[in-house]
Amino acid sequence: MGALKLTVLILAWGGIIIVLGRGFSVNRLLLAVSNATGFAAGVAVGALLLSTLQGDASFAVAKAVLSALFLLHWLVSLAALYRSTGEGTTVERFQKMSNNPLSAACCSIAVGILAGTICSFRFIPQGGEVPLLTVVIVGFSGVCLTAFFFGVEQFVPKMPVPTAEVLMAIVVSFILFASSSIPRLDLFSPLVMKVMKLIHDIVHQFFESMLIPDHLFFRPEVWNYIGLLFGNRVGLWGGMLIWFTPVLLVAAAIRLERLPSVAHIRQGAERRTLLKAHIRERRTRLVAPLIAGVMLAAAVFQSRFPAVEYWDPKPLKVAATPSGSIFIPLTGEIDLKDGKIHKFLFKERGRDARFMVLQNSAGGYTVTLDACSICKPDGYGQTEGAVICYYCKTLIPLETVGKPGGCNPVPVPFMMEKNGIAIDGAALLNLWGITVQATNRVKGAAR
Template sequence: MDVLLGMLEATVVTLREGVEAALVVGIVLAYLRRTGQGALARHVYRGLAAALVASVGAATLIHRLGLDPENETWEGTLMLAAAALVGSLVVWMWRAGRRMREQTEARLETLVAPGRRQGAGLFVFTFFMVFREGVETVLFLGALSGAIGANPLYNALGGGLGLALAGLFGFLMVRGSLRVNLRRFFMVTGLVLLLLVAKLVANGLHEFFEVGLLPSTELVLEVVGFLTRESTSVFVLVLLIGLPAAVFLAEAVVPEPSLPPAGETAPEARKRRAELRSTRLRAGTAGVVGLALSVLLVLAAVAAARGYDPAPASVRPTGTVLRIPLAEVRGQPMRKYTVTLDGVSVRFFALWREPGGAAVAFDACAICPLKGYHLVGDQLVCRNCGAPIPFDTIGMPGGCNPIPLVSRVEGDEIVIRVEDVAAGRARFASGA
């Protein structure tokens, strides 16, 4: 059972990592085919192949050099660059869409003139969108190799299934969109891509806030935190998949015209009905697969969201220190405490790490509003923005990490000096 759960985890994570890239690439390919520019698709496939090879190479290099793949500056830059690229795609599609309505009789052949410039642009766009997710996916699969049973094959199977599902959705999107109403197609895909832009911008800004590259305010952090937290990310991802799926399902149930075209012969009628059935089948398959993936992501998110957030227990100083029985911390996933200093309630938490022993920190970070942390699985998670905090980084300052609180173990107790707790009083007094 543990092996199956681990494989499911790998499937869901790689599905989430890959579906954004598959969706965007699928939209581009569908757009090119719908506008009679299928010859340009080769540049998209070349960019896809190059990105897959480069992802494996870059992930291998990062692992061998011991570089930090979670570098906030690097991740923030990639996310904002991706947002700019996707935003430019939306502008490109909308501009072309207006021209398309004016040139219907010309079969849309001049919307995106084939050439080196367009081909290079499609190659770079596809390469970047796939490479951005590909490196992270390869590193994730490598890190998980020893965690899903003794055989890394389980990890590869789970992760490969997730990527295959993402690719399948992208493929079905291209196939299912061949006869979808153009106006509806552009409206929905434009909305989907704008949602993706908002998500990428919020994540990129949050990475920069963590390292102090950009100033922020409580209101900005509330908005960014809402867009970056796990529940919102899953909701956006479900919309990214579900909106096109709904369009395909709507197309699949379009009734056949009650009156056949004037002068239609019997062979022409049979051909028209066969094409209609084929169109409905492709659109319906794409819609059903999209909705099934949405349900899978929602169920996985619900399972992961069952975090642990205990109510804080009130403690009082004993002289100049606070004393917490070590047995309390060892017996629970996490314990929270509150102490009142000069009318201000100061919260902190304690948990037991294996290895590492007791870890104590304030229930607040230096940048987010005072919403504290909760446990989700084996990770500490910020309640405002959803940033995961590895246990071994508790006690380190910076970013979304909890503000360090000095403590020591004496016998069977955790001892914290009141003056160290008082050092964090201002953070809780501000209420920000």
């Protein structure tokens, strides 16, 4: 498993170096040094973030940068399509920029910093002192890999001079491929959640705005079709649409570029030869977005099937006292003080509820349902620094477990007693009932 993750990062870094090497026609040494410097700096930045920022903040910063990059990728792709479908506008080539040593060095350093930061998040533990030895080893490995891949780059077939958007698409796809191998840096799962929510909001708002009556009046089969819009499948497909659209836009921008006029040539065969050459050149340039698409698909795969082992204890059956209270001792059969989630199952008169107890880093306890208010109650597993919702694959940082909202596990009211935790059984059953009924009614009924 560890080797697999390492391979992903090495592949991504290699891909980035080869693409940059092919994309910029400046001195190889300058590029190599810029890349290596950027990477080493990135490892240091990552280490600093991890040691200085508390809790989830370091990951949040990295994710915000990645999101901004993805957004920029979107805008650049939109601009590319705009340019290539414009009337009377010429397609400006990336050539000038790719020949400029300064811009090449800046781009290489920036990309290096990003890649280095992502790698540091993989290898450097969160909190505490900066582990200098690890930082040096990771940074040095990156520098060595840079040299190695610059060697490999010479054997890679030549590609046509890429435009800015093509280079951006391919670099961003490799970056996202790398970041999605670290669940807490993954952008795709949160995107799916956001899309699910957006679609839900839009459909709801459309019904309200257009004064469309409630499901009471609808034919059940029609309502079932509408209900599909609330499932996590739609979130997944909608998320994929947003995920892949920039690359598709870049591909469309290339495909929709007007072929140069050959009307001035008076020999048919010559005209056709020229047209064929243009069509072929255009087709060759589509290879880059295709590679970007494949890398993004690989990122989606890693996000949906993360190579992470979860702590997922079997729920322990508990019963209520005659007064209706469930008491869970802090130590005993289960030790609640280990910072791991512990799951319990409470059954009474044919109704049941699954809940979990977690000691947080501050030493306090939280009790939550093993379900959230959005998804089907598939439950949570624990991974490094977070719990993951099995249904929508969203990561919830351990610090926010116990707070309501979104895909967070639904908090359960409890009493902290001297040697344990007391929960009202009836309230728990009701809470579970309401939550599960709400999430099963319309949302995600597909699974």
